Amino acid sequence: MRKIVTIIALLLAGFGYAQDSGKAKALLDEVYQKVKGYDNIYVDFKYALNNKAENIRQETRGDVTIQGNKYLFNYLGATKIFDGNKVVTIIPENEEVVIESPDVEEDNAITPSKMLTFYREGYNYSWDKQENVRGRQIQYIKLVPIDTNAEMKEILLGIDAQTKHIYDLIQTGKNGTKTTITVNSFKTDQPLSGNLFKFNAKKYEDEGYYIIEQ
Template sequence: MKKTGILFLSLFIATVAFAQSAEKAKSLLDEVSAKMGAYENMYIGFSQTLSNEEAGIKEGDEPPINGEINLKGEKYRLNYLGNHFIYDGAKLYVINHDEKEISISDNDLSDDDGFIYPSKLLTFYKEGYNLEMGKLQNIKGKNIQFVTLNPIDSNSEIIMVELGIDVKTKHIYKLIQTGINASKTMFTINEFKKNEDLSENFFSLNKTKYLSDNYTID
């Protein structure tokens, strides 16, 4: 077989293998999205760690940042970095306890800065990424299948996203986001609850309460 024929065959096999990997990756994430999205609500306790090899920062050099979030559809209540974020599906309330200030905006947190925000967790992969199956790893006794997501936009602030899926539960276990500055942000889900009994106004801001505590609401 001529070299051109061998090259064409190699490229063809590689293309087919990549397409099959992409299909498997999408199928897995669709299954995860459908399963987790079907819950009435979810509670997620997570930890965040950072690393940047170029800057000499390794994972574990700093203690993890812990946070928690309740999700119901697009609504969420997030406790992160000492602040509270409440999104009721129409307005976003950011509660700064140190300054005793509450800011209100008409939209969810924007993803323009390249960060994957809570309400997009189960759907962000559906647009703007090429998917492929990653490694299967055993982490703390759990079989975690990673899916690699590469942004289609060459100007994206994100170089790569890796989603770790618990093979047994079909839940998201870990998200690793690599930015253009070579830094890695890693979120690990340490606690998960589903279908909790939440009050009707759980995802609403109690303005009266905060005003009585002398908070400023913008």
């Protein structure tokens, strides 16, 4: 009898996990379809890094405009532009511009163009906690990398249950570092300049910038 009870409990647990994973996938699919339905997206965000063991805490903000796989990313005083072919990083502090191919970036990195869709590949996911944030119901999905050698332990992806927009992302590394990205402002289908994702090399040459092309 005890063995039968154990087997039933395991079967129910497995069924519960399948339902749990199915709910998580369904919500992530809704988020993805919502994102792909916009012509462009602007996100203003807060970035916080915390490692208690090393007594490190950093906070800053940034913003990104995304259209398809193109993006304009402002962060830590630098600007990164991807026009679909080349990644251009403009660093005013050093009066330097670096132009490189996108394959220089790691394939598994959450790049600006992937930050709203990265969860589609490379993760197992499950239903997690729900929190009330200033009247908004935020449902969390736990993402665990399929690659056991990945530096991150898990990601909690917070989704606004009403709008199906991403509210925040909490990444925990195996070294204990916790990185949180919180969306302050999320705007869609904004009027964009036709030159937004184009790099004007002459402008920066005239300003005395050192341009490095790799």
